[in-house]
Amino acid sequence: MVNCGACGKFLSPTGAAACSVCPTKYHRACLVIAEKTQISKDWVCPNCKRHVRRGDNSQTPVKGIGEDGDCGPPLPVTSPPAQARVAGAGPALAASESAGELGLLREAFAAFTVRLDGVERRLEALERGQPEGDPARVTELEQSVLALKRELNERDQDALLSDLEIGQLPEQKGESVLHSVLVLAGQLGVPLEERDVVFAERVGVRPAGAAGRPRRVVVRLASRRLRDDMLAAARVRRAGLAAAAGVRVFINERLTRHNRHLFHRVRGECRRLQWRYTWTKRGRIFARRGDGKPVYQFRVEDDLVRAFGPETVDRRAAV
Structure with a gap:
């Protein structure tokens, strides 16, 4: 049985597009080729085209260079203001x-x-x-x-190693989320500028009333170092941050949907069994019963059974 190299579904050899380099065949529809179009015997599939070596074009003359060796007018000398602009382009290049x-x-x-x-x-x-x-x-x-x-x-x-997630940050209509993040960073003692923030926005459902819970804020910083500085400052100055904002603001690593759900379950089991430590590091989830006890890492739900016992699954099934 022959399968299409693009979609993997069954392919009839009649009318299929066959590559002249490899034995792969494709549906015409997958390649956006009309049924009546004649396919050449030398046709090469897109996958083989990417691996074809380019020809040697080292003898191609360079535009602007004459036979007498004249290279054209001299290049303009960069002025000091232009040099300053180039020096200030570092964050843009990093982005x-x-x-x-x-x-x-x-x-x-x-x-x-x-x-x-x-x-x-x-x-x-x-x-x-x-x-x-x-x-x-x-x-x-x-x-x-x-x-x-x-x-x-x-x-x-x-892909989220430069991201932060901020919870309980007060939300106001018409607010500038970027400004709120910069103010929060100043309260933590971490100087941030606008160019240090790739984006900052709220996610989730907007609260129905003024007393509703504010939506969480996701922030992507220009470097992982800035993110680590924000996390370290949040752990040290959490009490002062809560007093300045009027509520307790949480700053954590940004997790994928799977890891966020798994971390929620790990924290619930740790509270139930009175484990002392639960944390994340570079997006990985860890827990430990107490000082001197082994550290468990959680990647999938089967790790919950390995750490907390089979009663974890039985209790979830009963719920």
């Missing part, structure tokens, strides 16, 4: 590098999503075709799905 890293992460996420979808399709097909046939194969595919989801969640969390 562009951060954007490039995010682009690479998004491409990696897309690749993992494609792999995950393929494994899930194979698992569904196997369950439909062999409900009682090969339980070992089904278990293997299920473990592959869980491993891919765990790896995808960890990569999502790595």
